[in-house]
Amino acid sequence: MLKATKVLLPILIALVVLGAIGAWDRLSTGKLSLNFGSYIPWGIWVGLYIYLVGLSGGAFLIVFLHHALGIRALRRASVYALLVALTTLGAGLVLVLADLGHMDRFWRLYTFANPRSILAWMVWIYTVYALVLLAMLYAIAKEKQGWLKPLSVVGFLLVITFGGGEGALFGVLGSKAAWSSGVQPIRFLFSAFLSGAGIVAFTTVAFRRWQADQEHHGQVEFLRYLVLGFLALNLLVEFAEFTVTSYSSTPAIVEAYDLMLFGSYWWLFWLVQIGIGLVLPIVLLVPPCDGKPANLGIAGLFIALGLAGTKQNFVYLGLAVPDFRALPDAFVHPRLSTVYFPSLTEWLFAIGVVAAAALVFLIAIEKLPFVEGRRAPPVRPASARLEPLREGGGA
């Protein structure tokens, strides 16, 4: 077992136990102990859901680059990426399931889906995507190499669809000025690719099961350029969105941006999004700090954390500006407030689900036989292969 895994396992198990307490509270008290309401109807769970599902799609990009485009440098990373894609997708969907007012009716999304609703489409696409991921895992386990390329192409098309669809989910809501923008699908897709590349870079460096050979260094270099490239693209899109929409002087957008920069969540923007998610990774990925693989791993983790904060900010700020300025005071109740901070139950369950995903990933790379380093490739000497023939006396 890896040293990092040994250290993390008890911590993750403890966090999963805490998450189970949150889950129990959610199931036993319904939504009473959740802090979101009607004007902020989505909280940390939905923010994490869009982040984790996006991250899954981003991780799948690595799988696609290796299996469909034949980039050999990502051979080892692609296995980790597939496992990351599966675990984060599962975690995201568990979170959004827990967020439903009637979890017991989720099946209606399949049987009574509204073809005009993007959300309904997303559920169907997630389902097909999950099946593709499982099929790829099966194909790798059973060494069915011929399946991998077509599956990765189909999977990537699904990633593009739901990665952009997530942005559309918010972008189509014309009622919310801070969300309503045609750039949201692109914005979500690029941030998904960045978070996916970042977390795959982190996992391949932090939980490396292979020798630090030439192939590993090639992989690190490739991932470094990939992360830097998506970092630049994200900066460009964010800059365009930020400047153009704030310059338009639409009061609701300006108010949302003011809240983001100077409101109660100023720290989320300045410290998490900008500091951890942008500045530190750039420092770690460009000369003179770019030489060490560890720096790529840390930068990848920081980027993933920063983007998790970005998504939380995105969800909250879109909702924090009321439809009418006087609305929150028109009928006063904590559920009719535009101020939100997650409750203990929300924190516990969110942390528990993320910890469970990490736990499953670590167990998978320890136990699954096809993860490189788990077992040596089955090379049998030529003499051994001839042995049965000799025994049978047929030769």
Place this chain on the structure above:
Amino acid sequence: MKRARVPKRSDERRDFLKLVLTGAAVATGLSARNADGAPAPAEKQLPEIPAGDNPLLRMQRELQRALKKPVEQRRWAMVIDLSKCIGCSACTIACVAENKLPPGVVYRPVLDEEFGEYPNVARRFTPRPCMQCDNPPCVPVCPVKATYKRPDGIVEIDYNKCIGCRYCLPACPYGARTADFGEFFTLGTPKVEAYETQPNFEYGREWNRAGNKSPVGNARKCHFCIHRLEAGMLPACVTTCIGYATYFGDTNDSESLVSELIAKPNVMRLKEELGTKPKVYYRM
């Protein structure tokens, strides 16, 4: 074209008495539901409305006239006279009582806004029910077709279909939808009082929130008291408005009071630029 008659003070006492008697007749002889819970056959049980120019009596008569038409030929609308609204919130409370709304759920809040600087100040009260938009943004986003537009224009939520994803809440540009988180006013006290677990009759069906059943976990909103309309009664907010500031009726009836009012130039709708075509009009 007929003008909407503004009631004179001398008429009001007589009309009020008629209205009280009518209201009593409605309350005793007619409920939104039959005893067995089945929808009331409108024409059979509609009370006789006395003659008079009181706007409520007139709207009551117009309501009965509309109910005689097939549902797809009705087009309900509401007109709120902002110059008459005094911000008493009687409509808000009547709505809460009628629909037995739990804590944190409100269908008709009254926005209270102040303008200007002392001594040149003004206050405006804007009741905000569901706009029952003709192009409702909340409908297409619902992933399970749990919300839809009825033939008479009211946007309905089927509580038994709603999965509680709350996507319709941010989709509404008027903030008209709230979520039911399963709270009770007396939760946390030794006993949740029985009055809180009494059923309500929204959409003409019996809903009991006890045991976290729908509408707990659902999106909820104003429905123009459809259960009252179908029993020949005006929405609770209309009948309780102490200043005759809220009007209700069928815009497919050119003789109706609301048709007269919305034809005037001093009428506007909220966020009209969005193209949602609300069926709630504001008279300035």
